[in-house]
Amino acid sequence: MSSSDPASGTPRPEVPFVVIPDTPSVLVTVTDEALHEVAHGMGTIETTVTPGIYRIEQRFAGAVATRFVEVGGEAFTERLPLPRVPAPVPVRRTATTHDEHRAAALRWSRESTHRTGAPSLMVLLRNLRRASRLDPYALQLTAESGAAVDGGEVGWRVDEQQGWSAWSGPLAPGGYRLRLRKPSGEGLPLAQALWVSEGWTTLVFVSNGPRGAQPQHATVEMAPLGTGWSPVDEELGLAREAALSGLRQGIDLISDQQLFPMLDSQRVDPFLGVVGAHAMLLDHKPDLRRLDEVVRRLAPHLPGHPDVAALCTLTDGPPARVASPPMLAASCRLLIEADAADPGVIEDGSPAEDAAERLVGRGVWTTWLEQERWPGTLGSRGGPVPRGTAGARPLASDVVGRVQAYVQEIADLEGRAVADVLHDVPRDELCRRTGLPHRPVERAIEGLRGTGAG
Structure with a gap:
């Protein structure tokens, strides 16, 4: 980076500029007075800058910290304390340890x-x-x-x-x-x-x-x-x-x-x-x-662990067979993808299949809807509304219905018969697009073909 002194028009000298965060995985961004980015990277930043005012931003584990610094004519080094990270674990150097x-x-x-x-x-x-x-x-x-x-x-x-x-x-x-x-x-x-x-x-x-x-x-x-x-x-x-x-x-x-x-x-x-x-x-x-x-x-340390089995789907080892849902949602997605290509990776009728069919996008962990929610869960006096209440309907239709609705929507948008869509979009691709294991997709396809839809 180079610039000129506005009074004399001569280039201003550059000086070494070093920023050292408290831990290596801090994302650091440095901008100048005009908000132009000077440096960006993870961990220690080493560059040269001209004298002036600079903004240093840190990002770590969802926390953001910003400070302004003035750089003169000598080498500049700044050590940055860790941003005030809120963490569920009472780890020291976080904002929420007790x-x-x-x-x-x-x-x-x-x-x-x-x-x-x-x-x-x-x-x-x-x-x-x-x-x-x-x-x-x-x-x-x-x-x-x-x-x-x-x-x-x-x-x-x-x-x-x-x-x-x-x-x-x-x-x-x-x-x-x-x-x-x-x-x-x-x-x-x-x-x-x-x-x-x-x-x-x-x-x-x-x-x-x-x-x-x-x-x-x-x-x-x-x-x-x-x-x-x-x-x-x-x-x-x-x-x-x-x-x-x-x-x-x-x-x-x-x-x-x-x-x-x-x-x-x-x-x-x-x-x-x-x-x-x-x-x-x-x-x-x-x-x-x-x-x-x-x-x-x-x-060897985690035999039978579903999260390890999910990672195994990306290696050359034997195919996984999983009956319990993994803890990480990323692991669950790996298993769903593998089950589409190799039916049975997620055991039919297992808790893992139930979780995969009702997966909810709720952060890092595998989370699923145990049963359908009905609107108006509280009656007029605060009591639960019975499931048979007239007019009540689930928040989301069953997974088979979701797949069938998706195929029907493609057919309607493209002006084609459902049978033609099913011919051109194989089961594996439907699994990938809907994020579902093989069994509900197969049931949906059987249902569409059985009714002669489209």
Whole structure:
């Protein structure tokens, strides 16, 4: 960059300009007084600039921080504190860490609040800001059948003064669901996938905001059974938050400097490797050979884990067969794509198929509608409206009807017969376009052909 002194017309000298963020995955943008971009990149910025006023913007894990600096005639170096990141996990150097919440996480990840034995699952619901009203029993844990496994309110430990509520206990390996005990503000009965692995404790940190518990913004970690949560490596914790923020937005927001330790974390926290693998896939040219290495290292630590099975669909290994929904929505999408090409990747009639058919776009985690919502969920006196109430209809039609409506719409727009559309758009393509596994698409096609539509 070069410019001239407006008084003399002579070029002004350039000086070294260095900006060093507190952690490598911070996205830094530098603009000059005219708002022209001078430099942009992840991590440390090194360039030269002419003396003047500059604006430095940091972006990290959904947080933004801006400052203005004046550069004189000498070399300029600025160290930037981490933006005030709100995080469900009480990691230090974030805006929402509290010592009492850290103590609760340390204790209840090693002790059970429900039944006896080392907990294989812990859920910590905590206020990110003290002014929020905490409903300590807002969350419910269930088996894949929908039956509660948390013992109800007596299974939870609560400290309303400190603003946290915890559940922990020994559960058999397999799939589980995290629900709001009462319907969400939209009245939607949503379920969120959880998985418990043999020899590990799954740790779920949920923030509580002005509108209550926010499981869709949770952070999930894993720790060897009996060792509990370990907040020692803050850089890995910050890397996780950066990677999850990238997955929420669908863009690569983590530097290689933080990504590679995540990919090699299988002995400390294998789920961190799963998150890192998906973060790596956000690159416009992901290294599939490295992905294959990551999956092979993860597989022995997480046998049967549906998120690992989803990553296996991108490697040369044996085809996955999944009955439980994976925790990450990105994993669920991989399984749906694989099931379209190889029917049976998602087992027919399984909880995984049910979740895939009713998937809701709600952030990072696999979340689905357990049953159709009917409008007017409260009667005139605040009671529930029976399902048979005249005029009530589901928020969304059944998945078979959705596919049939999509095909019919194509036929109407193009002035063609439905049979011709079905001939030109194969099942695999319909699965891809509708984001559904093979079975409901096949039922829709059979129904359209059986009625002789179009």
